[in-house]
Amino acid sequence: FDQRDGFIWLDGKLVPWADAKLHVLSHALHYGSAVFEGERLYDGEIFKLTEHSERLHKSAEILDFQVPYSVEEIDAACREVCEANGLINGYVRPIAWRGSEQMGVSAQNNSIHLAIAAWEWGSYFDPAARLKGIRMKFAKYRRPDPATAPVRSKAAGLYMICTIEKHGAEREGYADALMLDWRGYVAEGTGANIFLIKDGVLHTPNPDCFLDGITRRTVIDLAKKRGYEVIERHIKPEELADFSECFITGTAAEVTPVSEIGEYRFEVGDITKTLMEDYINLVQPQRAAAVAAAG
Numbered sequence: 650f651d652q653r654d655g656f657i658w659l660d661g662k663l664v665p666w667a668d669a670k671l672h673v674l675s676h677a678l679h680y681g682s683a684v685f686e687g688e689r690l691y692d693g694e695i696f697k698l699t700e701h702s703e704r705l706h707k708s709a710e711i712l713d714f715q716v717p718y719s720v721e722e723i724d725a726a727c728r729e730v731c732e733a734n735g736l737i738n739g740y741v742r743p744i745a746w747r748g749s750e751q752m753g754v755s756a757q758n759n760s761i762h763l764a765i766a767a768w769e770w771g772s773y774f775d776p777a778a779r780l781k782g783i784r785m786k787f788a789k790y791r792r793p794d795p796a797t798a799p800v801r802s803k804a805a806g807l808y809m810i811c812t813i814e815k816h817g818a819e820r821e822g823y824a825d826a827l828m829l830d831w832r833g834y835v836a837e838g839t840g841a842n843i844f845l846i847k848d849g850v851l852h853t854p855n856p857d858c859f860l861d862g863i864t865r866r867t868v869i870d871l872a873k874k875r876g877y878e879v880i881e882r883h884i885k886p887e888e889l890a891d892f893s894e895c896f897i898t899g900t901a902a903e904v905t906p907v908s909e910i911g912e913y914r915f916e917v918g919d920i921t922k923t924l925m926e927d928y929i930n931l932v933q934p935q936r937a938a939a940v941a942a943a944g
């Protein structure tokens with residue numbers, strides 16, 4: 650992935666893709682002091698760009714550092730890197746981290762860097778599996794207590810357990826893993842929030858120890874516009890037996906139906922289909938029209 654054509658925005662300049670490097674003594678590599686964003690570019694526009702740039706700022710502040718560019722500058726840089734790479738649809742990845750001036754836990758003298766890359770990226774899950782619903786297993790690791798980790802930050806270090814769980818799931822033929830939280834309630838996938846449906850009502854976990862995703866909030870708004878009731882509450886894993894539909898949401902995952910979590914089964918039902926369509930209609934009306942035309 651590091652040897653491609655194209656450009657990456659690095660500390661204020663566009664540099665050739667293969668030259669966007671950092672030193673092995675970067676604090677971020679040793680101590681996890683990096684925060685990032687994941688954004689999608691749809692038909693030339695980055696969806697909810699400013700919300701992402703603001704979240705990047707907030708994520709850094711939670712880790713006790715400041716991104717040395719304003720939200721407006723980050724917005725402009727994200728657009729610039731998409732343009733420089735000739736992208737109309739794609740994925741945008743800003744990342745901010747502590748540099749290599751000082752080695753040790755303390756990072757008072759380390760510079761803060763910002764890089765933004767963008768590339769073409771289709772469906773996060775296999776498109777066919779996506780329509781049938783993806784299969785998930787239960788993860789072993791749990792989302793940590795907010796007293797244990799900076800759970801409100803989209804911090805690189807918090808993904809360590811997500812990668813372990815994603816690998817564990819993939820090894821057994823599953824698409825993703827469902828993580829519980831430290832209390833044992835249903836939390837989220839390794840890179841997406843979760844919704845469950847019964848009797849026409851959507852239930853989703855309280856985001857009190859994991860990311861309150863931008864897609865999650867968008868889908869809650871879309872559901873309410875449709876007149877569906879949405880309940881945010883603690884959900885016990887054994888309650889999964891009561892739900893008929895399930896889907897996950899995220900910038901990369903968009904709205905992806907789930908057919909299976911552990912011993913529980915779900916159908917790709919009307920509410921899930923409606924919200925998948927509403928989401929595509931919102932972010933990329935041209936794709937929605939193409940899907941409709943194809944039947």
Ligand code: PMP
Pocket residue numbers: 687837838839840841842859860861862863864865898899900901
């Ligand atoms: N949870 C985790 C762990 C994630 O990585 C993501 C993706 N950023 C989400 C939830 C969903 O967030 P968003 O909708 O803002 O992409």
